[in-house]
Structure formats: structure tokens, C-alpha cells
């Protein structure tokens with residue numbers, strides 16, 4: 001279904017929430033809003049195929065409709081790995097359940113309607129935060145990252161995809177303008193772009209690449225690689241030694 005959530009003028013734009021209305025248009029919304037989303041999902045499958053270890057878990061943290069879980073399951077060479085998809089939006093989890101069932105993945109799969117800040121994490125070879133950390137309160141990000149690093153087996157990976165901000169004001173406004181041009185070209189009006197921007201203002205808090213690198217290093221990731229970037233969106237591969 002087409003995302004028209006912010007198409008009509010609103011007297012008051014309230015904070016963005018992952019409710020039933022958003023879940024019902026989510027595939028269209030994310031594809032038209034996040035440059036490279038399809039490529040990133042496909043490559044998460046490639047990362048899983050390369051880094052998954054037999055007998056371990058693969059966590060999709062903030063799984064929404066399960067796109068990353070599906071991509072991993074489709075390319076996983078091991079049948080004894082468990083896929084764990086976690087999201088605290090009941091609307092997302094409900095729809096993901098049907099989509100994942102229809103996909104007929106062959107590996108064991110757990111879906112959890114839980115907060116990623118408190119969900120159990122252990123014996124992981126792959127963890128994915130695909131545009132999720134940006135919604136976690138700033139004060140909770142370090143502790144979550146430390147818990148993810150702790151849960152990974154040696155050689156395990158985290159794929160961290162985020163909207164980012166730039167220290168330099170001119171650079172930041174150019175990258176934001178390019179992102180808006182991308183959305184315009186995908187059929188969003190200036191009104192839709194501006195109302196959505198207001199809705200996510202205090203909900204999606206982007207950080208700089210430098211801040212992400214520091215947090216990953218402090219959490220115990222030895223090597224961090226930028227493997228994708230387009231405008232103010234990027235994805236990192238972080239490897240635990």
C-alpha cells in the first residue's frame with residue numbers, strides 16, 4: 001500500500017510512532033525514504049551467509065516487517081542457526097508473523113514483541129540494527145551496544161545502518177537537501193516531506209559517524225568498516241575479534 005500518511009495538511013503534527021497505520025504502508029515508506037534500502041537488505045543476506053556460524057543465533061533488532069530476517073534466512077548455509085526477530089511494535093510483529101510464515105524459512109525462527117534494550121541476547125554470530133539504533137534514546141545506546149558485543153561469539157558481526165548527521169553545518173544541510181531531493185523524486189510532496197520531518201524530529205536522533213565509531217570501539221568491536229553510504233544514510237560492518 002502507498003504511504004500517504006503525511007499527504008494532507010495537519011493542524012498539529014505529533015511524534016512519529018510505529019503504529020498500525022505505519023506498519024500497513026511500511027514497505028513503500030522505507031523504500032521511498034531510505035536511499036539504498038533494497039541493496040542494504042540484500043547485503044545483510046550476504047553478510048549472514050559469510051559470518052553466520054553453525055549452532056548460533058542471528059538477531060534482527062528492530063525487525064519491523066522482517067525484511068532483514070528474510071534476507072538472512074534465504075542465504076544462510078546452516079540449518080541449525082536460529083533467527084531471532086525483535087520489535088516492540090505489536091503492529092509490526094503481527095504483520096511480520098504472517099509474512100515470515102508465508103516465506104517458509106527452513107531455519108528455526110523466534111519472533112519477540114520486546115524492547116531491544118532488555119531482550120535476551122546470547123550465542124550470536126550476527127546482529128543487525130538496520131535503522132533501529134536511531135530510535136533508541138541517546139542515554140541507552142552505549143549500554144545496548146555493550147550488550148550486543150558481549151552476546152557475539154569471536155568473529156561475530158554487527159551490521160549497523162543509520163541515518164547520520166554531519167559535524168560541519170554546510171555538509172549536513174547539503175546531505176539533508178540531497179535526501180529530500182531523493183524523496184521528491186520518489187513522489188513525496190514538499191508538504192509530506194516537511195510534516196514527516198516534524199514528526200521524526202525528537203524521535204529519530206541521528207549521530208555522527210565519529211560517534212558511532214567511538215561507541216562501537218568502546219563496546220569491544222575491533223574493526224569497523226563503512227560498507228555503504230548514500231547522502232546522510234550509512235551502514236557499518238563491525239567485527240568482534
Ligand SMILES: Nc1ncnc2c1ncn2[C@@H]1O[C@H](C[S@+](CC[C@H]([NH3+])C(=O)[O-])CC(=O)[O-])[C@@H](O)[C@H]1O
Pocket residue numbers: 018030061062063064065066067068086087088089092114115116117129130131132135136
Ligand atoms: N527500543 C526498541 N525495541 C524494539 N524495537 C524498536 C525499539 N525502538 C524502535 N524499534 C523498532 O525499530 C524499527 C525501526 S524501522 C527498522 C527497519 C527494519 N530493520 C528493516 O530492515 O526493514 C526503521 C525506520 O522506520 O526508519 C521499528 O519497527 C520500531 O518499532
Ligand SMILES: O=C(O)C(=O)Cc1ccccc1
Pocket residue numbers: 029030033034163196197200204
Ligand atoms: O523519511 C525520512 O525522512 C527518514 O529519515 C527515514 C525514515 C523512514 C521510515 C520511518 C522513519 C524515518
